[in-house]
Amino acid sequence: MKQLPIAQVLPELKTILNTSAAAVLIAEPGAGKTTGTPPAFLDEPWMAGKTILMLEPRRLAARSAASYMASLLGERAGQTVGYRMRNDTKVGPDTRIVVVTEGVLTRMLQSDPSLGDVGLVIFDEFHERSLHADLGLALTLEAQAVLREDLRILIMSATLDSGRVSAMLGGAPVVDCPGRNFPVETVYLPGSGDRQLEHSAAAAVRRALAEQPGDVLVFLPGEREIRRTERELESSALPPGTVLRPLYGQLPQAQQDAAVAPAIPGERKVVLATSIAETSLTIEGVRTVIDTGLRRTQVFSPRTGMPRLATVPVSKASADQRRGRAGRTAPGVCYRLWSAEEHARLPDDTVPEIMETDLAQLALELALW
Template identity: 55%
Template sequence: MPRQFDTPLPIDAVLDDLDRTLDRHNAAVLVAPPGAGKTTRVPLALLDAPWARDKKIIVLEPRRIAARASAERMAKTLGERAGETIGYRVRFGSKVSRATRIEVVTEGIFSRQILDDPELNGVAAVLFDEFHERSLDADLGLALARDAQTGLREDLRILVMSATLDGARVARLLGDAPVVQSEGRAFPVETRYVGRKMDVQVERQIADTIATALRADAGSVLAFLPGAAEIRRTQTFLSERVQDPSVEIVPLFGALDASVQDRAIAPAPKGTRKVVLATSIAETSLTIEGVRIVVDSGLARVPRYEPDIALTRLETVRASRAAVDQR
């Protein structure tokens, strides 16, 4: 039976079912809505399973900030610090030790790990979080893990987790693996559509919308923009419109230092509000406490491979429906 936790989360309702499923099968798919707690609760719940005893669980995250934040959150749940029972490995930094049982890694790190050790010795399970993002590294990692499972390690467990994924399709890729569904906990969301003015910069419109939202509603704001340049420009425009000293405006994107990212996702101090200007980095595996308002530009910056020149370029496109639902 999975361990018990002090703070209840929606995902708790299916942990027993998931435990039984992975006891009988070596692959499964978990579909749970955003905020259910799958990222930080499922690895801890599986840690005491008989098949995981004295072995590691590897959790794959699509982004460095999500890997660090989820590891820190799980370690805090156990009353520890990252690097003890819970550790992480990301580009430009890691916190692991001999005592580490759960290792949170980015997808590119895992690809190198399994290429160096195809049998994944000492690893009980590989958990693919937020798999709906479908990056090349995630797809390659799943293919390599499945190859190791079918050819070398029948006892290796593979769990694919997502909030917006069609679980049945991925289950077929895993040999008709069982699908566990969490209903989660939904709260009413009011959607207000602000029409796009094509003759006005998107950054100015976002700044105006945020300023209006701050005047109309309480709570902190999370705004999605396609890239760092748009975030910087929006930050400048917003600083001109919002003079309240109790409102802190902070950026959040991948190239920032870890300390700046941590400041962005930390709860706003009592009596203050926060406006987080983020790229799609904040879509998955992160919950920023105190946010009641989300302003979405509806745009995302994605890599596009150009076969004629054999190079990959970044292109600004409309965000997918799955991404917008996740936001």
């Protein structure tokens, strides 16, 4: 971990949390914040044998981060480092770092508001602003204020308005860390309006395989588009040794692991993914990103009183996160399936989930709290 940029700022971060109740870490992609930060605090005096909880928005990223941190210690997940998520838990009596998904943190706070055996709560990738992450932070802040003055809170992100978050935390110190991204060339490939998404994505994949080295990561809005693009590519002649790997939240774990794992020698991997691959996850071998510029989200409909799934354009911040996936291990290229003019019109940031989703569940959680 010494070779990663995060090592440069860990001493400063330790000094801050030794005397402060909260801190904000802004670390660019490739800095190593997700897997490098939690282990650094295990032996701090104020931890006194307590546990570190790290909130990771996505199940795949949570499992991957825990496994990687465990490997750095020469262990398997479930020993010093473990994880908790719905229907999948690996923790043991000696576990000191627990990576949890969003709903799990809320349940833990509801059952034990003081988080008695926890010394530090880390909110990773907080810029995604999911409803569960916002709620988890609100409950943790109240627990800290009322029950646990000694509880520390650390918010981490690559793209975040650090001033606003610091103010929300009572003027918490902000630490900036450079990343370790390699240069990424951006190529705009606007398509015609009458061309279906899977045709445009498949054409970009064929071009990337012909023009660029390494593996390819394609961002698509959902499982339906992934399967359609997969069929489109399977119906055409791909270079020998090309393998297609879908990657989305409902995929069985073994298939998710196959998508993330390095390609075997002699193969080139094309990963067809949702935004699950946007942050906190390095897919080894990827040198090219193809971004359709779309994401799927739940939007509350006042007319029906029910949430519905909507496909919407990504924000500039999200597009930059996706682009950065091509430069994690070597120089890369990002093909964007829209024009530079369309890019200029994208919103700067993704709308927080609390602004567009059904709040009935949130009201029930707050009533229980």
